Amino acid sequence: MLLRGGFMEQNREEFPSLPEQGKNLTKFIVEVVKDVVPKTKSNSSDEMKKLIFTSAEEQQQRLNICNTCPYFAAQEKRCKKCGCWLTHKVKFKISECPILKWGKIE
Numbered sequence: 001m002l003l004r005g006g007f008m009e010q011n012r013e014e015f016p017s018l019p020e021q022g023k024n025l026t027k028f029i030v031e032v033v034k035d036v037v038p039k040t041k042s043n044s045s046d047e048m049k050k051l052i053f054t055s056a057e058e059q060q061q062r063l064n065i066c067n068t069c070p071y072f073a074a075q076e077k078r079c080k081k082c083g084c085w086l087t088h089k090v091k092f093k094i095s096e097c098p099i100l101k102w103g104k105i106e
Ligand code: SF4
Pocket: 065, 066, 067, 069, 070, 071, 072, 073, 078, 079, 080, 081, 082, 096, 097, 098, 099, 100, 101, 102
């Protein structure tokens, strides 16, 4: 593909547009806050971490599913459906696959 400026770009994956990615990120942040704030009974950072983040095992289970998905961009470890960087996305309990191959963790 010939890009502006005449540079050739190889193996470029197709992701959602930047506005769409921004919308997805904003929606995600709002959902994290809406999910965590009502559950928080103290200001303990350990409690917050447990409410927000998945375990290493849960992260790996999600990544294993992504690794077999046609929307998985292996080189960048991103989802071509939502544009998210999956090594980060799988860390949040509130995250879910855009085509529901894996879901939120309560
Ligand atoms: S988040 Fe869902 S759609 Fe995206 S790569 Fe993973 S399994 Fe596929």
